[in-house]
Amino acid sequence: MPASRLLTPDDAVGFAALTDVQMAPDGQLIAFVLGDNFKTDTKAPRSRIWCVDTAGGTPRPLTGGPRTDRSPRWSPDGTQLAFLSDRIEDGMMQVYRLSRAGGEARPVADLRGKIHDLAWSPDGTRLAFLMEALETEDERRRRLEKDDTIEVEQHPKWHHLWTVDVETGETRQVTRGAAQIWEYAWAPSGREFALLVSDAPFEWSWYQARLARVAATGGDVETVWAPDRQLARPLWAPDGHRLAVLSATWSDRGVIAGDLLLVSADGRRVRNLTEGYPGSVTWMEWVDAETLLVTAIEEGETAVATLGIGGGPVRLWRAPVAFTERAWQRFSPAADRRSIAAIREDGTHPRDVWVAAIGEETLEWRRLTDLHPEAGTLSLGETRVLRWSAPDGLEIQGLLLTPPGDAGARPLPLVVQVHGGPTALWGHRLYADAPGLPQLLAARGFAVLLPNPRGSVGWGRAFAEANLGEMGGGDFQDIMAGVDHCVRAGIADPGRLGIGGWSYGGFMAAWAITQTDRFRAATIGAGIASWRSFHGTSAIFTWDALYNRDRPYAAGGAYDRFSPLTHIARVRTPALILHGEADPVVPVGQAYELYRALREHGVETALAVYPREGHAPQEKAHQVDVLRRTSAWFEQHLGGAA
Numbered sequence: 161m162p163a164s165r166l167l168t169p170d171d172a173v174g175f176a177a178l179t180d181v182q183m184a185p186d187g188q189l190i191a192f193v194l195g196d197n198f199k200t201d202t203k204a205p206r207s208r209i210w211c212v213d214t215a216g217g218t219p220r221p222l223t224g225g226p227r228t229d230r231s232p233r234w235s236p237d238g239t240q241l242a243f244l245s246d247r248i249e250d251g252m253m254q255v256y257r258l259s260r261a262g263g264e265a266r267p268v269a270d271l272r273g274k275i276h277d278l279a280w281s282p283d284g285t286r287l288a289f290l291m292e293a294l295e296t297e298d299e300r301r302r303r304l305e306k307d308d309t310i311e312v313e314q315h316p317k318w319h320h321l322w323t324v325d326v327e328t329g330e331t332r333q334v335t336r337g338a339a340q341i342w343e344y345a346w347a348p349s350g351r352e353f354a355l356l357v358s359d360a361p362f363e364w365s366w367y368q369a370r371l372a373r374v375a376a377t378g379g380d381v382e383t384v385w386a387p388d389r390q391l392a393r394p395l396w397a398p399d400g401h402r403l404a405v406l407s408a409t410w411s412d413r414g415v416i417a418g419d420l421l422l423v424s425a426d427g428r429r430v431r432n433l434t435e436g437y438p439g440s441v442t443w444m445e446w447v448d449a450e451t452l453l454v455t456a457i458e459e460g461e462t463a464v465a466t467l468g469i470g471g472g473p474v475r476l477w478r479a480p481v482a483f484t485e486r487a488w489q490r491f492s493p494a495a496d497r498r499s500i501a502a503i504r505e506d507g508t509h510p511r512d513v514w515v516a517a518i519g520e521e522t523l524e525w526r527r528l529t530d531l532h533p534e535a536g537t538l539s540l541g542e543t544r545v546l547r548w549s550a551p552d553g554l555e556i557q558g559l560l561l562t563p564p565g566d567a568g569a570r571p572l573p574l575v576v577q578v579h580g581g582p583t584a585l586w587g588h589r590l591y592a593d594a595p596g597l598p599q600l601l602a603a604r605g606f607a608v609l610l611p612n613p614r615g616s617v618g619w620g621r622a623f624a625e626a627n628l629g630e631m632g633g634g635d636f637q638d639i640m641a642g643v644d645h646c647v648r649a650g651i652a653d654p655g656r657l658g659i660g661g662w663s664y665g666g667f668m669a670a671w672a673i674t675q676t677d678r679f680r681a682a683t684i685g686a687g688i689a690s691w692r693s694f695h696g697t698s699a700i701f702t703w704d705a706l707y708n709r710d711r712p713y714a715a716g717g718a719y720d721r722f723s724p725l726t727h728i729a730r731v732r733t734p735a736l737i738l739h740g741e742a743d744p745v746v747p748v749g750q751a752y753e754l755y756r757a758l759r760e761h762g763v764e765t766a767l768a769v770y771p772r773e774g775h776a777p778q779e780k781a782h783q784v785d786v787l788r789r790t791s792a793w794f795e796q797h798l799g800g801a802a
Contacts (some may be wrong), residue, residue, distance in 0.1 A: 161463065169784045169788050170593065170785075171538065172596025173784055176531055177197045177207065177594075179193045180230065181485075181501045182241075183500070185236060185501045187214065187494030188239075190212050190213075190216065191209055192232070192493075193208070193209055195208060195228070200780055204246070207228050207229060208224060209223040209229050210222060212529065216526075219531070223243065227245075227246050228248070229244070237634070241258045242287055242735070244275060245265070245607070255267065255278065255289065268324055273292055274294070275289050277343070279344070280346075282346055283491045285778065286324060287326055288323045288344065290341055291319075291320060295318050299315075311655070313732045316360065318340055318361045318640075323471055335357075335374055336376075339381045341648070348399075354384075354403055355373060357369060363700050364698075364700050364701050369705055371394060389407050391406065395407060395444065399447060400425070402424055404421070408440070408625075409707075412581065417457055417583075417617035418440055421433065423516075430667065438458070438619060439459075439620060440621075441454050442455050443489060443491060445491075445497070447497045451468050451469070452468075455491055458610060462479060462587070463488065464478075476518065476523050479554065480588040482505055483502045491586075498517065498518050500515070502516070504527075505588075508591065511531075511590075511691075512529045512530060513527075513529040523525070540564060540590070540609070541561040541598075545560075546645065547621075552705050558586065559670060561591065562595035563602050563603065564602065564603065571653040572651055572793075574607045574651065574658070575608065575658040575798070576642070576767060577598055578659070579612070580661065581784040582707075585617050586616075597786075611642045613639050614634050629710070631664075631669065640672075656680060656798045657678055658677050658680060658681040661685065663687070667744075670689060670724040670735070670754060672686045674728060675727070677730075677732045680733065681793060683735075683738065683793055685739070686739055686776070687724075688746055689723065689751075689754035690710055690750065691722060691723045691755065693750070697749060704782040728758070728761055734763070737765065738749035738790070739768075739769050739770070740775060741772065741773060741777045743770050745775040
């Protein structure tokens with residue numbers, strides 16, 4: 161199919177969402193979720209569960225729910241697939257199971273709560289899940305009668321661990337009381353669970369979660385280890401005496417990359433298996449009691465390695481690609497650990513399902529699907545890796561997108577897009593699907609710089625934590641050094657520079673225009689204007705205290721020094737501000753504060769607020785509007801390539 165046209169906002173939003181690849185234990189079939197990147201008239205984007213044979217063939221749907229089917233999980237013997245679906249009531253997930261041989265999906269039980277995180281017991285007789293209780297009858301009555309005063313944090317809704325017998329439908333509540341369960345893992349015996357637990361059921365409490373365990377029959381939660389960093393992915397060793405767990409300082413729950421620790425089941429012995437490793441582990445599975453199979457980010461590229469508990473990683477494969485899921489990079493193995501499945505993409509190919517045979521020293525990959533034929537009709541920008549030195553000599557890496565067909569004959573208008581997090585990265589993705597802004601800007605004639613400054617993952621823990629206590633310090637200098645590199649190389653026109661980003665990237669764009677007048681335009685999505693008012697209103701106020709490493713109310717400290725509003729009188733750059741009205745992470749007040757301050761200082765600005773939206777727009781019309789509005793702002797103030 162010949163490429164013939166440039167990417168549009170509707171194209172970017174229209175790419176299918178491909179997530180949650182799950183290989184059957186025998187390695188012969190892969191289930192995955194295929195759906196929309198947006199929602200229109202439902203509470204979550206529509207999706208169905210599909211499958212593809214690892215030997216090849218045409219992918220086919222396994223489920224046909226009218227709204228959202230997700231979280232496919234194979235039984236240990238591979239004969240059944242459990243999944244979550246809201247086919248009965250919009251937004252209310254129930255647990256279903258489906259025979260691999262076909263037939264109708266059957267509900268496992270009639271559950272009343274908000275359900276997520278599904279997992280089979282090792283013997284295949286039970287399913288575990290996390291569930292948050294629904295409103296009580298009294299709460300419902302009061303809501304309907306408008307007697308609905310909000311008593312902040314006074315009536316918490318806990319996420320507890322439950323199990324259900326797949327044959328009888330009998331349910332058991334495993335954890336109770338003041339225990340918020342964020343993650344869990346079955347022990348190999350099936351008699352207990354490892355948990356990540358905290359003492360409050362609010363997002364800010366995740367930053368204080370600890371490793372714990374509980375009997376599968378229920379009982380008191382026993383703390384195993386309280387760490388000094390966040391934890392994720394607890395995973396029992398096959399012998400049931402140790403746990404592997406990921407550890408790092410992360411800014412977003414679910415976005416995980418860091419060190420791999422080995423913790424004894426009683427918590428008395430903790431060992432970092434990747435101490436000094438210049439990369440970031442994102443996922444792991446046990447091969448045997450002494451060896452793990454891991455995927456990691458190394459210098460922005462994806463790597464797969466084996467890791468013995470007595471030595472460092474032994475790399476099997478590394479390439480400039482990304483394993484992409486809705487949250488973070490992972491893979492799914494066959495039971496014999498001789499093959500893995502992953503969702504892969506790179507700078508020229510959209511995400512698809514791939515399978516790899518594992519050899520002693522390498523992986524052999526095959527692509528199994530072609531789920532985005534529309535990509536073949538698009539002329540997309542070229543992506544290449546850039547490296548430059550920060551003012552203190554630290555080497556920084558980033559990606560550069562140039563317009564389709566650009567011959568590099570003249571400097572281009574350059575837009576810097578700063579990633580969120582800040583503990584995240586610009587990896588080797590296509591950047592044409594939602595949100596799709598980098599490729600959309602390239603289609604409009606802009607060069608696009610995607611920098612990975614200090615604070616990004618993929619270069620080891622020290623690099624990822626190098627901006628703690630000075631967000632907007634060294635990382636900002638890293639970004640500006642990248643801009644200078646592009647100017648010196650003749651890539652960027654120094655008179656037509658722009659900057660933008662979302663979340664932490666939005667903060668950095670707001671911060672940048674208070675520190676320099678080199679940018680002729682900025683777009684600030686869900687950005688932070690004042691660290692102190694953010695701390696007082698955000699659902700994750702423990703995060704900013706952790707990252708700023710200062711007291712929020714100490715006058716003249718980090719909360720003042722690194723707040724864009726502190727330096728607002730310096731701003732001359734036209735700024736477009738975009739924000740979700742219902743954002744609990746960066747409350748919309750941050751946008752109004754920045755907008756009002758810019759207006760009162762005579763700076764050209766515009767503010768667009770999206771009703772019903774949280775931290776990132778999910779409704780289709782809003783996603784399209786963000787893309788159109790952002791590209792138009794840069795075109796207005798920087799001009800195109802002509």
